[in-house]
Amino acid sequence: MSNTFVINGFGGQRKLHGVVKVTGAKNAALKAIAAAVLFRDTVTFTNIPEINDTLRMFDLLKDMGAEVSKTKHGTYAVSLHPDFATELSPGIARRMRASIVLTGPVLARYGKVSFPHPGGCVIGARPLDLFVDGFEKMGARVYIKDGSYIVEAKGGLNGAKFFLKNQSVTVTETFMMAGVLARGITTIKNAAMEPEIAHLAGFLNECGANISGAGTPTITIKGGKLLTGKGRVYKTMPDRIEAGSFLILGALAARELHITNCEPAHLESPIEALRSAGIPIEVKKTEIIVRAPSKIMPIDIKTHEYPGFPTDLQAPMTVLLTQADGESTVFETIFEGRLNYAESLSSMGASITMMDPHRALVRGKTELRGRKLESPDLRAGLAFVIAAIVAKGESVIHNVDTTIDRGYEDIENRLRAIGVGIERVKVLPEVSSMEQTT
Numbered sequence: 001m002s003n004t005f006v007i008n009g010f011g012g013q014r015k016l017h018g019v020v021k022v023t024g025a026k027n028a029a030l031k032a033i034a035a036a037v038l039f040r041d042t043v044t045f046t047n048i049p050e051i052n053d054t055l056r057m058f059d060l061l062k063d064m065g066a067e068v069s070k071t072k073h074g075t076y077a078v079s080l081h082p083d084f085a086t087e088l089s090p091g092i093a094r095r096m097r098a099s100i101v102l103t104g105p106v107l108a109r110y111g112k113v114s115f116p117h118p119g120g121c122v123i124g125a126r127p128l129d130l131f132v133d134g135f136e137k138m139g140a141r142v143y144i145k146d147g148s149y150i151v152e153a154k155g156g157l158n159g160a161k162f163f164l165k166n167q168s169v170t171v172t173e174t175f176m177m178a179g180v181l182a183r184g185i186t187t188i189k190n191a192a193m194e195p196e197i198a199h200l201a202g203f204l205n206e207c208g209a210n211i212s213g214a215g216t217p218t219i220t221i222k223g224g225k226l227l228t229g230k231g232r233v234y235k236t237m238p239d240r241i242e243a244g245s246f247l248i249l250g251a252l253a254a255r256e257l258h259i260t261n262c263e264p265a266h267l268e269s270p271i272e273a274l275r276s277a278g279i280p281i282e283v284k285k286t287e288i289i290v291r292a293p294s295k296i297m298p299i300d301i302k303t304h305e306y307p308g309f310p311t312d313l314q315a316p317m318t319v320l321l322t323q324a325d326g327e328s329t330v331f332e333t334i335f336e337g338r339l340n341y342a343e344s345l346s347s348m349g350a351s352i353t354m355m356d357p358h359r360a361l362v363r364g365k366t367e368l369r370g371r372k373l374e375s376p377d378l379r380a381g382l383a384f385v386i387a388a389i390v391a392k393g394e395s396v397i398h399n400v401d402t403t404i405d406r407g408y409e410d411i412e413n414r415l416r417a418i419g420v421g422i423e424r425v426k427v428l429p430e431v432s433s434m435e436q437t438t
């Protein structure tokens with residue numbers, strides 16, 4: 001059985017109102033969980049979003065020989081057995097791109113790690129060259145055997161100097177964590193600057209690491225001893241992508257929506273874009289209030305590494321632009337497959353012309369109609385939910401368990417609480433389920 005959402009659209013009316021609370025950030029929690037391998041004792045995680053991806057990351061650790069205990073909702077304690085294995089379960093790792101971040105801590109601590117090519121290719125090529133280069137720079141040998149990457153550094157890792165040709169989030173995090181247990185100094189230049197990276201570094205420093213510059217383009221890590229979780233608790237930062245998606249939903253369908261438990265400072269670029277589209281937004285300390293605009297103006301969006309406009313909000317933003325009065329352009333600069341949802345949105349009535357795989361022209365305002373949809377990836381999945389809420393009539397969104405459930409906790413109940421007509425229905429798979437990666 002697979003899970004389907006059935007959504008009754010508002011047909012363009014503004015029926016949403018109330019308060020929606022943001023959960024812990026998936027892309028922060030996944031890396032923090034992987035960092036448990038850097039600890040000599042138990043480490044406690046709180047505000048972990050209860051989603052398929054974080055549960056899979058815990059499963060990976062358990063499969064390798066970690067004890068994972070859940071004490072309450074979103075709170076987990078992790079400790080490693082002395083005979084912790086160095087092979088990432090191919091069954092799990094192949095389904096989750098983010099599994100790659102475990103390779104840094106495992107290699108740094110045990111001198112060996114093996115893993116399959118992670119995940120599929122639903123949003124683009126997503127190569128591993130920077131990982132392989134990085135392992136080799138730190139003194140490891142990398143080879144492929146029976147379809148798995150084997151990485152060995154018999155005497156442990158040496159600190160190294162990196163200049164990343166692309167500002168990759170997971171590459172930065174992987175080598176920042178590897179550097180914590182490497183001999184000497186590791187320097188990462190042209191590092192990614194996403195707030196999840198500084199958040200991870202902050203926690204690791206509290207536990208004994210020596211990382212400086214996280215959140216800037218140059219990160220320096222002084223290698224040292226195993227970390228300790230004694231007296232420390234990791235609290236996952238708020239999910240900026242979830243908050244940004246609620247902002248866009250509010251801009252489209254709410255009279256007034258309060259988005260709480262968020263960090264507005266992490267959303268400057270989306271807030272700026274929405275304001276230039278004419279959306280009234282009020283920013284408080286940990287809350288953002290979005291109100292109905294008199295009309296939505298067309299704008300040009302270009303995705304960029306942080307602090308630019310996030311690729312993970314590009315699909316929801318395109319839904320908003322279908323309701324703007326005039327022509328907008330969307331330029332996806334990070335992943336070439338991240339406009340794959342455009343055809344489905346067009347089937348709902350949107351006017352989207354693909355200029356090339358990275359660029360789309362959106363003509364608004366168009367009336368959207370309910371349709372049967374299957375999302376190509378997680379973020380497009382929530383964009384379809386937003387489009388279905390705006391549309392006239394009923395939409396059915398398939399394969400919720402392999403797309404939306406990976407990244408958004410209890411999303412249907414939170415949406416129902418602010419006025420969305422949404423039901424989860426279990427059905428026999430009608431449409432082929434695609435492999436999804438983070």
Ligand code: EPU
Nearest residue numbers: 027098126127128129130131166167168169170334378438
């Ligand atoms: N890249 C390389 N070589 C590599 C690795 C990456 O050239 O070895 C390139 C990619 O081809 C791409 C760029 O670097 O052009 C960025 O890719 P990156 O590696 O940064 O992506 P990622 O780290 O795998 C993370 C998030 C994504 C988010 C991107 C961009 C996690 C687990 N994933 O991916 O989130 O879109 O950064 O911000 O943190 C999602 O949550 O749905 C998601 C896809």
